[in-house]
Amino acid sequence: MMQVLPIQSAATTKECLPHGRLIVLTGPSGVGKGTLMRVLLQRHPELYYSVSMTTRSPRSGEINGKNYYFVSRSKFEQLVAQGEFLEWAEFAGNYYGTPREVVLNQVNSGKLVVLEIELEGARQIRASFPSAHSIFILPPSFEELEKRIRGRAQDSEEAIARRLRRAQEEIQAADEFDVQIVNDDFETALNALEAELFG
Numbered sequence: 001m002m003q004v005l006p007i008q009s010a011a012t013t014k015e016c017l018p019h020g021r022l023i024v025l026t027g028p029s030g031v032g033k034g035t036l037m038r039v040l041l042q043r044h045p046e047l048y049y050s051v052s053m054t055t056r057s058p059r060s061g062e063i064n065g066k067n068y069y070f071v072s073r074s075k076f077e078q079l080v081a082q083g084e085f086l087e088w089a090e091f092a093g094n095y096y097g098t099p100r101e102v103v104l105n106q107v108n109s110g111k112l113v114v115l116e117i118e119l120e121g122a123r124q125i126r127a128s129f130p131s132a133h134s135i136f137i138l139p140p141s142f143e144e145l146e147k148r149i150r151g152r153a154q155d156s157e158e159a160i161a162r163r164l165r166r167a168q169e170e171i172q173a174a175d176e177f178d179v180q181i182v183n184d185d186f187e188t189a190l191n192a193l194e195a196e197l198f199g
């Protein structure tokens, strides 16, 4: 019988996922990843959603520990140096990272774990965990993406411009991922996502 080893390190090894599964949900800012995740978690509370750490300032209504762990740049850099992240990246002027220990514990205990992260982090996870299932969410058009980011009304004009510039690059990378789902009609996209996660 094949020996099953727990996942311990993403930085140095390529691991298979022994008990649970790791799902990577990526796609450009404003495409609707967070909204899809929120509804998915309501429908499937057994999923484990990894709360990331960021140096971005909280938006109105965001709660520390629920939406993100909000930390200073110096604290984030200290945690990077200590190897506390499974992956991390700088996006639109802020750091974002996935806490290593809690995620590995959840996967090893058999949970279906979802990471909602940007392109560079998603690439790091794919490199470290080739058996992670990666899903890229696409907008129906670039114009619609811009409309959604602006409609969210949460980011400054400069932040919107950075995110849209980055989105061009991100969309071109969609084919690197296992599955692409277009988030045009919300229910259709949600059903496609559920089908990917629960077969």
Ligand SMILES: Nc1ncnc2c1ncn2[C@@H]1O[C@H](COP(=O)(O)OP(=O)(O)OP(=O)(O)O)[C@@H](O)[C@H]1O
Residues within 6 Å of the ligand: 027, 028, 029, 030, 031, 032, 033, 034, 035, 036, 148, 149, 151, 152, 183, 184, 185, 186, 187, 189
């Ligand atoms: N299918 C859809 N049709 C129309 N609007 C949508 C759809 N899906 C999401 N939205 C809206 O688009 C906006 C951006 O969605 P959301 O914040 O979930 O994007 P995101 O991909 O999580 O962005 P970020 O990566 O910046 O966190 C929200 O106002 C949301 O209500």
Ligand SMILES: Nc1nc2c(ncn2[C@@H]2O[C@H](COP(=O)(O)O)[C@@H](O)[C@H]2O)c(=O)[nH]1
Residues within 6 Å of the ligand: 027, 028, 029, 033, 052, 053, 056, 087, 088, 089, 091, 096, 097, 098, 116, 117, 118, 119, 120, 121, 122
């Ligand atoms: N590489 C990582 N990217 C992350 C993580 N948590 C969130 N994100 C992504 O960052 C952008 C911007 O998010 P926003 O909340 O400021 O709009 C978005 O694409 C998120 O998916 C993470 O831990 N690592």
